[in-house]
Amino acid sequence: MIIDCHCDALFKMWSHHIDFDDGVFLDVNYQKWMESPVKVQCFAIYVPEHIPTEAKFSVALHMIDLFFEKIIKPFSNIQFIQTKEDIERLKPNERGAMLTLEGLDCIGAELYKLRILLRLGVKMIGMSWNQANLAVDGIGEPRGSGLSSLGRRVIQLANQQKVWVDLAHISEQGFDEAVELSDYLIVSHANSRSVCAHSRNLTEQQVRKIIDNNGLIGITFVENFVTTNNNATINDLLRHISYFLSAGGEDHLVFGSDFDGTDRFVDNLSSISQYSFLEAALKQRFSASIIQKISYQNFIKHFPD
Ligand SMILES: [Zn+2]
Helix, strand or coil: CEEECCECHHHHHHHHCCCCCCCCCCCCCHHHHHHCCEEEEEEEECCCCCCCHHHHHHHHHHHHHHHHHHHHCCCCCEEECCCHHHHHCCCCCCEEEEEEEECCHHHCCCHHHHHHHHHCCEEEEECCCCCCCCCCCECCCCCCCCCCHHHHHHHHHHHHHCCEEECCCECHHHHHHHHHHCCCEEECCCCECCCCCCCCCECHHHHHHHHHCCCEEEECCEHHHHCCCCCCCHHHHHHHHHHHHHCCCCCCEEECCCECCCCCECCCCCCHHHHHHHHHHHHHHCCHHHHHHHHHHHHHHHCCC
């Protein structure tokens, strides 16, 4: 059993007008999911940069509509996940789908829009994508600013409403500030910068802060987050897991594949159905109790309630 904290299937469904049971194009589609060991999959709302500001909120709502119309409604064995109990209640044949937000661009300066998204079931607020928004700068923004007063109000709201604050993509300054303020911390898709020097990966200090503040780190399968060589293998990915474990992260690791977020993944780990190859490799290397923690127990234990 696996829980995966991040994929961009909704974005691909929205941008390419494809259904969830499309057989080929999606890394996470109905058939591949059912063949996989993944019990719960998080689906991110990601509104791309090129959408005009005034249209962004309606695109976010469109993706939420796709989530319900194309993923939840047609498949009686897929349940909408909003609480820890929703996960624990899943029957053996059932899977869970959870809504997350990747970047606050779509709310502009209006907190009421975020409150609406939370009412619709969003359980994880990604503070930024790579660029700046009105809450905080992303890691790709040269000035690298931290939280605005809006960003601070977002985190207050997240704490009150008991939802995760996701620090994937955030600037280093924003990271340091948000870590201090958030009750429910996650970096949904990033690896270790000590193992692979990518600006989206976490520095040693950031890893320390996530662990010390009882947050979660979602191991991601994007090729250039795993190795600077051309071909990333599952063994390369295991080096990140070993690093995090040696840093004391046993209770703070989860998976955040980023399927459908890029074209280049670790070999034999480019769609949800290939999670079985990762499971087999984990068994060669780590104890059953560590594998269970990373695969699903840490996520359930940290679920805000
Ligand atoms: Zn991302």
